[in-house]
Amino acid sequence: MDGTRSAPRRAATVKDVARAAGVSIASVSRVINGTGPVAQATRQRVTDAIARLRYVPHGGAASLVKRRHGVVGLLLPALPAEPFAELVRGIEETARRQGRLLLVARIPDDDGESLRTVAGLKGHVDGLLCMAPHLDTGALARLLPEDLPTVLMGTHATADQGACVIDNRGAVLELMGHLKHTGCRVVAHIAGPAGNHDAGEREHAWREALARYWPGVEAPLFRGDFEEASGYAAGCAIARLETRPDAVFAANDLMAAGAMRALLEAGLSVPGDVAIAGFDDIPLASLLRPALTSVHVDVAELGRRALARLLEVIEQPELSRERIEPVRPTLVVRASTGAAGAPTDSRV
């Protein structure tokens, strides 16, 4: 009936175990870590004592002397959540397989606070994984501590320390090629927020594809913020256009979904009147009606790869790294761009 956990008793330490087992703390440590030789009888006495006292080693103390925390930090942007859950999963999974824990921190908007946050990480993590498409290289350099191994994820390919990148450009070109192939003639773009690195790359690649596949054709650009509402707004604007584009490429799926909603509500058919494609291939994409053509980014894989790289850097900081292979996203064609065989009967 006492309800609350009994917690007053100070937790046992190596000393307690040593005393209980009648050995020195060194032997206890040796038993726990399997370092150095220990007589069978001693080992037994120690393990018994550990069990009896419910001893759990204090990781923090160990990391102080080992200069290794068994923890990696993950820095994420403060803003949208969608593809990050997968990222965290991929990273946490491989981290645990390597016996490491994961410390997650979002980079606050406030510059000073983010600095403090990152500084607080020192002495808690062995290295840093950082995904910050909303920061430019300068801000990034200012933010990251110099004595902490760091791997950048996402893009920022220009940054030195072999970042793990996504091939935005290649993916967009492929997607635009697909639209060209299905006969689209004017492909509008709903871009992500200004200053966002991924958004910038996708927009740039859209322009490049425009010039390559539809030379001389003008296509409208709408600026969004990666949220559904901004896609909806763009969709409404598109529906009202006198010369309406017959395809829309949105810089992420959420905005594509918003645009689709707007167009359908305006009485247009997708992809009959307007084809729509997104980016990221979040779970939502396949569940929309019509299902959304998108670019699948295996963020979990990206995370795994970045973490593997980080561990390399941690283990052997002196090695010079060769360029890392970019993660190649794959185009997933669905009904929203009139995939053959997929149901296109989504007229409202």
Add this chain to the structure above:
Amino acid sequence: MDGTRSAPRRAATVKDVARAAGVSIASVSRVINGTGPVAQATRQRVTDAIARLRYVPHGGAASLVKRRHGVVGLLLPALPAEPFAELVRGIEETARRQGRLLLVARIPDDDGESLRTVAGLKGHVDGLLCMAPHLDTGALARLLPEDLPTVLMGTHATADQGACVIDNRGAVLELMGHLKHTGCRVVAHIAGPAGNHDAGEREHAWREALARYWPGVEAPLFRGDFEEASGYAAGCAIARLETRPDAVFAANDLMAAGAMRALLEAGLSVPGDVAIAGFDDIPLASLLRPALTSVHVDVAELGRRALARLLEVIEQPELSRERIEPVRPTLVVRASTGAAGAPTDSRV
């Protein structure tokens, strides 16, 4: 051994700062933490030295003596990702506001490994937030270390230490009342995985509502696993039933989405032939067509509340806690259950 290797120069410590500033390490510490009196001149010399050496304090060392890490651990189930991103966000936000970091670990399926994972947390975190609807109370008790303040989230209302709970029952009753009100006569249920606490509560509440609103009426139950595919399978089965229910309540949105897809593909209309409702109100719910009626759970709020509670427990472990207020989910009626005014024209 040659020392000519590009020495990764050991990071500066208090000692280095002290020497550079010509003071004792105690004074350096006092300046950094603002404890004790320091002469203006000394303070200046120390801050200068800190800046010059780019000194960043080693948090781990400090936590060893302060017995306070400034880190809280978050334990999550290994399985589905959907509502957890929000949870993490809510928690991380309040944690940072309190100057704490967040350590995220997923509970692996393997029993032994999860034990090791949790044990590894000791000495790195001040307390634990745990959401584990897939574990029963026994497994939970075995898993959690006794000397670490812990707050359970989600349900497990039976567990002692004032857990932060969601009122599943109340929400389901309200939802079922809504279905009754709109004239549904047979409400099938697509349940979550056996052994999952939330799934169990929702199923139980469904039965209770059945008995209350439709006494004597039999309604079919399908068991899913919270994934879209299992909802789809259930939907297919429902479409083939000779006496088809005219409403489906799925234990989460993903399964509801799957069921909807199946029913629409089978040529049925939603909500005309079959109304559908889900649970969680993930972003997807409002984007489906027809938009999905669901129960909105403010998981970010849940996280905030749980963390606040945890901090209380950490600060004053001796206080006995009164029962915590459950987070009250809210019903969000949309087109899939024929909301008045919402578009119901989703006939395929």
Add this chain to the structure above:
DNA sequence: CGCGACACTGTAAGCGTTTACACTAGCCCC
């Protein structure tokens, strides 16, 4: 003038581990 109060500073003892090193046996082999 002496004494307590005060502001400031330094010394050193931890916090809970790991680990270099020194030490004891016992054993094998010349």
Add this chain to the structure above:
DNA sequence: GGGGCTAGTGTAAACGCTTACAGTGTCGCG
């Protein structure tokens, strides 16, 4: 039987920080 092993053990010094405590010197005030 003594010189080397090696297996097994303990002692004590770190790791980078905080903080109790013990000084200093300066000042005010009786």
